[in-house]
Amino acid sequence: MHISPPEVFQFTISNQTYSVTMSIIMQWVIMAVIIALVLLLTRNLGKIPSKRQTVIEMFVNMFNKLIGENLGESYKKRFVPFIGTLGIFIGFMNLTGLIGFAPSTRDINVTATLAIIAAVVINGTAIIRNGMGGYLHGLTKPFAFILPMNIIEKVTVPLSLCLRLFINMLVGVIFMELTYMALGYFAFIIPIPLHFFFDLFVALIQTYVFVMLTVVFTKTSVEE
Amino acid sequence: MDPIGMAFLGAGVAAVGVLGGGIGVGIVGGKAVEAIARQPEAKGDIMSTMIIGIAFAEVTSLYALIVSILLLFVV
Numbered sequence: 001m002h003i004s005p006p007e008v009f010q011f012t013i014s015n016q017t018y019s020v021t022m023s024i025i026m027q028w029v030i031m032a033v034i035i036a037l038v039l040l041l042t043r044n045l046g047k048i049p050s051k052r053q054t055v056i057e058m059f060v061n062m063f064n065k066l067i068g069e070n071l072g073e074s075y076k077k078r079f080v081p082f083i084g085t086l087g088i089f090i091g092f093m094n095l096t097g098l099i100g101f102a103p104s105t106r107d108i109n110v111t112a113t114l115a116i117i118a119a120v121v122i123n124g125t126a127i128i129r130n131g132m133g134g135y136l137h138g139l140t141k142p143f144a145f146i147l148p149m150n151i152i153e154k155v156t157v158p159l160s161l162c163l164r165l166f167i168n169m170l171v172g173v174i175f176m177e178l179t180y181m182a183l184g185y186f187a188f189i190i191p192i193p194l195h196f197f198f199d200l201f202v203a204l205i206q207t208y209v210f211v212m213l214t215v216v217f218t219k220t221s222v223e224e
Numbered sequence: 225m226d227p228i229g230m231a232f233l234g235a236g237v238a239a240v241g242v243l244g245g246g247i248g249v250g251i252v253g254g255k256a257v258e259a260i261a262r263q264p265e266a267k268g269d270i271m272s273t274m275i276i277g278i279a280f281a282e283v284t285s286l287y288a289l290i291v292s293i294l295l296l297f298v299v
Binding site: 160163164167168170171174205208209212213216 | 282293
């Protein structure tokens with residue numbers, strides 16, 4: 001059994017070999033699907049919303065509410081596009097287990113990249129809002145002693161974001177593979193509730209948790 | 225002593241650490257139900273706070289699980 005994603009092809013640039021894995025291919029497909037969906041769904045929007053537009057507006061309002069309640073109204077313009085994109089992208093990646101491809105997020109390289117993006121946004125927002133001096137001063141709160149702990153916290157926050165998403169999806173993939181291995185040719189009804197739990201419930205909960213924790217950590221780092 | 229066998233044994237011992245996370249998630253969920261029963265109109269707020277709390281409690285048990293998975297599949 002393999003826990004790393006299968007490799008599709010390799011290419012070499014100046015003696016350095018890069019291998020393109022299945023998780024990258026799935027991400028390209030998902031990006032194409034999202035672009036196509038956005039272009040299709042946002043055609044001829046009007047003042048009087050149609051059925052399709054009402055659903056889209058509900059979706060956008062969900063993110064508006066999430067940012068407005070947790071971060072404040074002044075963050076809406078900058079944060080709703082970022083958090084919305086993050087949520088939709090991670091959600092699509094987690095849900096690919098339903099159509100028979102292992103989710104891209106069970107690859108630690110993917111979740112590490114997402115966590116680094118989140119860390120840049122978390123610390124960048126704190127620097128923009130408080131200024132560089134305020135940010136550095138915030139590291140020595142409540143007293144100067146605690147500076148090493150605060151610096152360690154800057155590393156552990158993205159690390160825990162990365163590992164949480166990665167392990168949750170990996171456990172689902174391993175469990176489903178073990179189930180299919182154990183059942184062999186008799187895999188009819190038993191895997192359905194397991195798919196429902198691991199590929200739908202856990203996937204959506206983990207998407208919500210990742211987005212929510214990014215918002216919460218941004219808030220705490222700005223308030224420091 | 226077979227090193228592969230010892231690695232599998234270590235994986236089993238490491239998975240005991242999952243116990244703590246389970247207890248933590250249970251306490252968080254139970255308290256959230258109590259809070260909703262006391263104040264049903266604050267359900268939405270309690271639910272989102274609960275999911276964050278569960279995420280924090282869960283990650284400690286996931287660290288034990290990653291040690292177990294690494295011992296099983298990588299070593």
